[in-house]
Amino acid sequence: MVVGLSPAQRAAMQIEEGIRRNRTETVVFVSPDGAEVGRFRGDRDRVPIDEVFLRQCSGLTMTHNHPGNTSFSVADVSLAVEFGLEEVRVVTRRHRHSITGHQRVDCRELLPAFEAAHQQVVPHVRELLMLRRIGLNDSETEAAHRAWGIVASKLSFNYWRD
Numbered sequence: 494m495v496v497g498l499s500p501a502q503r504a505a506m507q508i509e510e511g512i513r514r515n516r517t518e519t520v521v522f523v524s525p526d527g528a529e530v531g532r533f534r535g536d537r538d539r540v541p542i543d544e545v546f547l548r549q550c551s552g553l554t555m556t557h558n559h560p561g562n563t564s565f566s567v568a569d570v571s572l573a574v575e576f577g578l579e580e581v582r583v584v585t586r587r588h589r590h591s592i593t594g595h596q597r598v599d600c601r602e603l604l605p606a607f608e609a610a611h612q613q614v615v616p617h618v619r620e621l622l623m624l625r626r627i628g629l630n631d632s633e634t635e636a637a638h639r640a641w642g643i644v645a646s647k648l649s650f651n652y653w654r655d
Contacts, residue, residue: 500526501525501553501554501579501580504523504529504554505521505556505580508521508523509558509582509584512556512557513584514558516537517536517537518537518538518540518557519535519557519558520533520555520556521557522553523555523556531550537560538559538560547572548576551577551578552577552578554579554580554581554582555581556581556583557582558585559583559584562585562630562631563583563634564585564637564654565581565583565641567607570592570595570603574600577596579593580593585634588634589655590638590653592641592645592650592651593650595651598649598650602648603644606648607640610639610640610641610643611636611637613640613643614636614643615636617639618632618636619632621635
């Protein structure tokens with residue numbers, strides 16, 4: 494058992510091991526006590542979730558996989574803010590990503606902040622590519638990771654990637 498994690502985070506980590514290599518997106522909602530309360534499957538880059546269900550998700554943790562090996566989308570974070578999720582997580586083949594403390598973020602600020610941060614990090618990511626420190630397949634993931642770090646700092650929420 495990992496020390497310092499909530500029951501929801503421990504449950505999410507177990508769920509993530511089961512979905513990280515899925516070829517389609519799977520979204521799972523976890524209660525604070527670690528119980529799975531909803532599971533939805535979609536296609537390669539989206540999962541339809543009933544708004545009636547989402548309106549009951551305040552305080553839950555949402556974890557899901559991204560088969561394309563990418564970090565969060567702005568839509569992921571907006572959904573977490575709009576429906577009062579405690580934590581939103583993305584798992585890829587190589588990484589786990591997490592956002593918390595986002596409850597006071599104005600969703601209207603997310604897209605412009607992310608686009609500006611992404612533009613800011615692209616030159617550095619290109620340099621990493623040229624130096625062969627990252628591969629082409631990892632370049633967009635790396636750019637998004639760095640951009641979310643900037644956005645989190647600017648908008649005062651927590652973002653991490655393992």
